[in-house]
Every structure is written in C-alpha cells, then in structure tokens.
Amino acid sequence: MDTIRDIMVKTVIVVDPSDSLLYVKDQMIKHGISRIVITGEDARPLGIITEKDLVKFLLTEDTDRGIDEIPVGEAMSKSLITIISDTAIPEVARIMLDRDISSLIVVDKKEKLRGIATKTDLCLYYGSKCIGIHQIHEFMTADPVMVEPSKSIFFVASIMTEHNISRVIVGDGGLMGIVTLSDVAMVGPALKPRKLVSERRYVFLKDFLMPSRNIMLLTARDVMTSNPISVHRDADLADGARLMIRHGISGLPVINSSNQIVGILTKSDAARAVASLGNGR
Structure with a gap:
C-alpha cells in the first residue's frame, strides 16, 4: 500500500x-x-x-x-x-x-x-x-469562472475569494489567458493601495516597476498568463496531471473538438481521482 x-x-x-x-x-x-x-x-x-x-x-x-x-x-x-x-x-x-x-x-x-x-x-x-484509468472529462470542473480582460485586479481577487477558487480564466468570447492566486499574491502590496499611494511607493509587476498612483488601474490583462496550455476533454487524466507538474501550474483550461472552453482541470480534480482509488493501490 x-x-x-x-x-x-x-x-x-x-x-x-x-x-x-x-x-x-x-x-x-x-x-x-x-x-x-x-x-x-x-x-x-x-x-x-x-x-x-x-x-x-x-x-x-x-x-x-x-x-x-x-x-x-x-x-x-x-x-x-x-x-x-x-x-x-x-x-x-x-x-x-x-x-x-x-x-x-x-x-x-x-x-x-x-x-x-x-x-x-x-x-x-x-x-x-494511474495512466489510462480516467479521461479528463470524468473529473474536470465544468463551467469554470471566467472574467473579461478589462476587469480590475481587485474584482478578480474578490471573485476568487467569493468562489473559493485559485484561478480564473480570462476571455472575451475565447481563451485569452488565466489569472492565478500566485499572480495576485505577487502584486500583494497592490491590495493595500492606501498605504502605497500615501508613501508614493512602486509596485514590482511582471518585470517592471509601476508607480503606486497607477495601481488602481491594474486589470486582469496586466497580470494574466497569456495563451495558457489547454487540454482536450477526452485526453488521459494522467497526461493532464503530468502537464500540470511539468509546467509548474495548477490548472488547465479544457476544450472540446470545437475549441470551446468546457471546463478546467485542477490539482483538486486530480485529488478527487486519487481519492476514488482503492486503498490497496
């Protein structure tokens, strides 16, 4: 065991x-x-x-x-x-x-x-x-939370907190990017804007410095990872798990044969698959 x-x-x-x-x-x-x-x-x-x-x-x-x-x-x-x-x-x-x-x-x-x-x-x-045991659609999370790229980072953070999730897909009719808690945490000082603005400090964001007076303008587009890796709903779940590990990510948008977003595969979904295994495995 x-x-x-x-x-x-x-x-x-x-x-x-x-x-x-x-x-x-x-x-x-x-x-x-x-x-x-x-x-x-x-x-x-x-x-x-x-x-x-x-x-x-x-x-x-x-x-x-x-x-x-x-x-x-x-x-x-x-x-x-x-x-x-x-x-x-x-x-x-x-x-x-x-x-x-x-x-x-x-x-x-x-x-x-x-x-x-x-x-x-x-x-x-x-x-x-667990290669070959399950397909992705058996454990993926359907109807993932999506936001438009123009939504503020404060709105995105609030959505994550409200839905108790760690990532949201960014799109405006199609897949544009993904914002994770890591992205939000990286700009953590921006979530305390009064302190930053009063001290006229800078925020380090995606390899450049942003004046504190501009932090209220941060959007999902500014912090998202563009063109994220996606997987097909009928692919082997073990392949999806290995993709997440290989690329150091915790979620993959799931698409169908028409390239429509039909879900998201997360490490929580992989955990559900593990939980379904017999104790003797």
Missing part, C-alpha cells in the same frame, strides 16, 4: 509567527511554493498560510499598515489538520477534499513537523501511477 511517506515533501519551508507578510510572500516566490508552515521554537507547527489566506487577509484587513508591517501570526490558519506518515495516499486525498484544504502537515508521535503533503504531490502520484 502506498503511503504519504512515499510522496510527501520532507524539507519544509518554515517561518516564525513574527515574520512579516512581505517576507512570507517573498519566500513563496523564492521557493516556488504556495504555502508556508509557521513553527514555534520546539519545531511544532503553529499554523499555515497559503496564497489564498494571504489574498483574503489583505482584501479584508482595513488598516493602513503595509504588508511589511503585518506579522504572519495575524493571518495564518491556526486550525491545523495533521496526519502521520503511514496514512494511505487515497485517504490523504479524501481528507483534503472533505476539509476543503490543499495540504496536510505530517507529524511524528511527538507532534513535531516531519513533512507536508499537498495536492501537487497527489497530482504527481496520479500522473505516474
């Missing part, structure tokens, strides 16, 4: 509760990750913060503090769900789906941090172990 020990990440990036949200955001970008564990001095996990937590907090926090002034301890999720390393992989997937979370912290008998399991790990597992 395959267990989470076989696929979990054993080297976990951690921060202190007093570290700033700016530091956390920079660590996420530096290491190419979407969540960070917060630990105490005894190596026991105290909380976790994801890109989704970061964006949601910045949208609702109503003071004039910049993200360099807000400790991560204020924004982290403290209700941790932990597992032990011999938990079966399909069971891990079911726990994530039942709890509507994208990661589980792995601890030892003393509750000390030993690793982290994410939907990325489940996606990698499905792509390598």
Whole structure:
C-alpha cells in the first residue's frame, strides 16, 4: 500500500509567527511554493498560510499598515489538520477534499513537523501511477469562472475569494489567458493601495516597476498568463496531471473538438481521482 511517506515533501519551508507578510510572500516566490508552515521554537507547527489566506487577509484587513508591517501570526490558519506518515495516499486525498484544504502537515508521535503533503504531490502520484484509468472529462470542473480582460485586479481577487477558487480564466468570447492566486499574491502590496499611494511607493509587476498612483488601474490583462496550455476533454487524466507538474501550474483550461472552453482541470480534480482509488493501490 502506498503511503504519504512515499510522496510527501520532507524539507519544509518554515517561518516564525513574527515574520512579516512581505517576507512570507517573498519566500513563496523564492521557493516556488504556495504555502508556508509557521513553527514555534520546539519545531511544532503553529499554523499555515497559503496564497489564498494571504489574498483574503489583505482584501479584508482595513488598516493602513503595509504588508511589511503585518506579522504572519495575524493571518495564518491556526486550525491545523495533521496526519502521520503511514496514512494511505487515497485517504490523504479524501481528507483534503472533505476539509476543503490543499495540504496536510505530517507529524511524528511527538507532534513535531516531519513533512507536508499537498495536492501537487497527489497530482504527481496520479500522473505516474494511474495512466489510462480516467479521461479528463470524468473529473474536470465544468463551467469554470471566467472574467473579461478589462476587469480590475481587485474584482478578480474578490471573485476568487467569493468562489473559493485559485484561478480564473480570462476571455472575451475565447481563451485569452488565466489569472492565478500566485499572480495576485505577487502584486500583494497592490491590495493595500492606501498605504502605497500615501508613501508614493512602486509596485514590482511582471518585470517592471509601476508607480503606486497607477495601481488602481491594474486589470486582469496586466497580470494574466497569456495563451495558457489547454487540454482536450477526452485526453488521459494522467497526461493532464503530468502537464500540470511539468509546467509548474495548477490548472488547465479544457476544450472540446470545437475549441470551446468546457471546463478546467485542477490539482483538486486530480485529488478527487486519487481519492476514488482503492486503498490497496
């Protein structure tokens, strides 16, 4: 029986509760990750913060503090769900789906941090172990949320928070791009505009600097990834899982034979496929 020990990440990036949200955001970008564990001095996990937590907090926090002034301890999720390393992989997937979370912290008998399991790990597992079992249309999310390219980044962030999703497809009659939580988190300071404008600071966006007075004009077009990779609804789900892993992305627009957008395939969908497997696999 395959267990989470076989696929979990054993080297976990951690921060202190007093570290700033700016530091956390920079660590996420530096290491190419979407969540960070917060630990105490005894190596026991105290909380976790994801890109989704970061964006949601910045949208609702109503003071004039910049993200360099807000400790991560204020924004982290403290209700941790932990597992032990011999938990079966399909069971891990079911726990994530039942709890509507994208990661589980792995601890030892003393509750000390030993690793982290994410939907990325489940996606990698499905792509390598489950070739030829399912087609994409069996597990894709139909009728994906779409926005027009002219919609403001604040509107896009609000839509993601409202629908509890991590990406939206950008289009105006066709597929133009995709905006993810990573894109929004990268311009996290822009979600605290009063502080930026008052201090006349600059925002680093897609390899160029934008004056703070212009941040209210940011649109989906400005931050989206253009011409995203798409997959056909009848393709092997394992192929879609491997595509996400290979390109370091968490969602693929799904098209039909007429090149119409009919859904989106995400790592959550791959996790649902893993959860459907027998425990003996």
